[in-house]
Amino acid sequence: MNQNLINFFPKENEIPEHFRLQNEISQKRVLIDGEFIEWEGPFQEVYSPIYTRSSSTDELIKTKLGSYPICTTKESDLALKSALKAFNGGRGEWPSMSVSQRISAMENFIVKMVEQREKVVKLLVWEICKSYKDSEKEFDRTVDAIKCSIEALKELDINSSRTKADEGVVAQVKKSPYGVVLCMGPYNYPLNETFATLIPALLMGNTVLFKPPRRGTLLFEPLLNAFKECFPKGVINTLYGRGKDVIPALMQSGKINVLAFIGSSKVVNGMIKEHPNANSLHSVLGLDAKNAAIIDKTADIDLAVKEAVLGSFSFNGQRCTALKIIFVHSSVADEFNKKFTQEISKLKVGMPWEENVTITPLAEPDKPQYVQKCIDEALQNKGEIINKENGGGQILNSLVSPTVIYPANEKMNLLYNNEQFAPIIPIVPFDDLESPISYITNSTKGQQAAIFSNDEDTVSYLVDALCCQVGRININAQCQRGPDTLPFNGRKNSALGTLSTIDALYALSIDSVVATKDTQSNDNLIDTVIKSGKSSRLS
Incomplete structure (x- = not known):
């Protein structure tokens, strides 16, 4: 990774032609009651997280995309x-x-x-x-x-x-x-x-x-x-x-x-x-999620690393289903950390139009400052940036390089308990399975968890311990939403209701029952109503 993050931001003439903005989008329409209301009030200006570099001074310049009505x-x-x-x-x-x-x-x-x-x-x-x-x-x-x-x-x-x-x-x-x-x-x-x-x-x-x-x-x-x-x-x-x-x-x-x-x-x-x-x-x-991965001593480390990198850093970790904290058995922590940071160093940092890019500028303007607070708190509590030599911990404007904190502990409140929603991941060593189980059980969030193990007793034990704590348990795989046919939900403060292709239809509707005593006259009446097509409900 290039140590100088400013070089990842493009000069205007370096933006591919296909992606260049031709005109700002000045949205002046509000759709209400089937008609467009032409807005004449104040507007909210919209700026991209993508800065451009001045061709002469390398100064970073905001890119205005347009505006929309402030209703x-x-x-x-x-x-x-x-x-x-x-x-x-x-x-x-x-x-x-x-x-x-x-x-x-x-x-x-x-x-x-x-x-x-x-x-x-x-x-x-x-x-x-x-x-x-x-x-x-x-x-x-x-x-x-x-x-x-x-x-x-x-x-x-x-x-x-x-x-x-x-x-x-x-x-x-x-x-x-x-x-x-x-x-x-x-x-x-x-x-x-x-x-x-x-x-x-x-x-x-x-x-x-x-x-x-x-x-x-x-x-x-x-x-x-x-x-x-x-x-x-x-x-x-x-x-x-x-x-x-x-x-x-x-x-x-x-x-x-x-x-x-x-x-x-x-x-x-x-x-x-x-x-x-x-x-x-x-x-x-x-709602909120703090999805944990548990790397057991019997896990396939190469597989766990591959899935954990994807789970932690895809789209900068800005996914509710992203891995937000990783528990690694102490006996394999050194091996996991070494391979994990090696794979992270291969992640491409750049602009969203670049091929195979993973780390791009963050959409939330205040998120880089929040990440810096997470880093500062971690360093004050005996944590280290273990991928620092590959750029970990670097922040410039909207761009944050992927950062790994180890060993993480409960004193690092921002990273340990809160959902970071950014390209920074804490790793916690453990010796007893009850440690990650206790963390997940006591957490106010309960969306998903990921288990990495090849031991049937360990998998059985963890699945039974966590099935009433999170909505989905992933075995030897990162947390994820898909496929859309599966229920997508969460326990505790992570969700209310279930979404999936069919569940969403149920969630956005309610049972309506039309009933009558089962007599010949009522049967004939209902049959006549249905055949007549006069009722939109009875059909």
């Missing part, structure tokens, strides 16, 4: 009224549509979404510095997930269309929408994880208030026309601006039926407290 409670109130009107107590056009009609609208949206692929991917690269390859992957995976959700909904609709008879009662159980969904996604997967709740919410007949993440806002601008053209008025409404300005009034209204949020538990806890009818608010949440 107020007035606009959030208009959006809420629009969504309420479109839902109309479940009798609106969208919730009253048949499943096949909603699917048709969504398939039309997919076509229009794919037409904007290159624009969205390019903005992913510039707004959050995700590598071009991973940005393409995020877009394509999102499209595939929408298609899988459609197929899952078709099957769900077929199964729920059958009537059931039991104990003298005949009934039809179907999934019905909750109502108005407030959908907020994270900056690290602004498209994929936002759509992980937004798309199922729409497919199940809800109406949506959609607030893009603070970083990763402009990339939705190319999709606004598709939202407007594919769905009835008021079904999807956009919210822009500062969360503290537009969210409290929505929650205080008591009219938000579902909060679909992926981000910080601290933020969402404050939002939920604003709602006056807590029991009527259904929440689907993806």
Whole structure:
């Protein structure tokens, strides 16, 4: 790794032609009630984490990408009224549509979404510095997930269309929408994880208030026309601006039926407290994680190193499923650390358009300073940067080189207990399996864990000890979300509700039961209603 981080930032003429920004994106449109409101108020300027070097002085210069509206409670109130009107107590056009009609609208949206692929991917690269390859992957995976959700909904609709008879009662159980969904996604997967709740919410007949993440806002601008053209008025409404300005009034209204949020538990806890009818608010949440890897003395060290490097540093460690702390048995710690740091030294640092790049500038402006605090606290508590000779611990503006701290301990609160969400990883030596088990058990977070061992007794012991502590246990593999058909959840403060292709449809809808006594006259009546097609619910 080059010791001088400034050389990783490009001069303007060094940016490949395909990735150069032609014009700033001045977003002046807000989609509310099926119409674009031309914004005439203040705007939030958007700058890229990618700095450019002056051709003469090597000074680092910010890159402005564009701007978007800073809306107020007035606009959030208009959006809420629009969504309420479109839902109309479940009798609106969208919730009253048949499943096949909603699917048709969504398939039309997919076509229009794919037409904007290159624009969205390019903005992913510039707004959050995700590598071009991973940005393409995020877009394509999102499209595939929408298609899988459609197929899952078709099957769900077929199964729920059958009537059931039991104990003298005949009934039809179907999934019905909750109502108005407030959908907020994270900056690290602004498209994929936002759509992980937004798309199922729409497919199940809800109406949506959609607030893009603070970083990763402009990339939705190319999709606004598709939202407007594919769905009835008021079904999807956009919210822009500062969360503290537009969210409290929505929650205080008591009219938000579902909060679909992926981000910080601290933020969402404050939002939920604003709602006056807590029991009527259904929440689907993806929150903090401190995923631990446990490297046993019988582990295949080469495999563990490979998976741990990917798990810790893919996209700068800015993934909720990233490994955030590694426990290594003392007997293999030296071997693991040596091979681990060797592999880290091979990670490519650079700009997101470069081939095979792993470490790119961080999207959060204050994150580099936070990493420095983590390093300082670790060094004050007998920790060392064990990859310092390969650049570990270097920070310049938005760029942070991958950093490994060993031996980590509980006195390093920032790294030991908190989710760092950055390219820095603490390694903790252990002699007794109860040490990592105790850490995971006592943690307030419980998303995933990774076990590396080739001993059946150890694997059995750890799986049984951790199965009630985390949502997913990975054996000889890094933590991850996919495939999307598997449940994605978490225990404790890490999640509320389950997401996957089918689970998301369940999470964004509720069972609706229509029942009657099983008599001939009632059977004839229900049969007539269904055949007539006059009821959108009984079908």
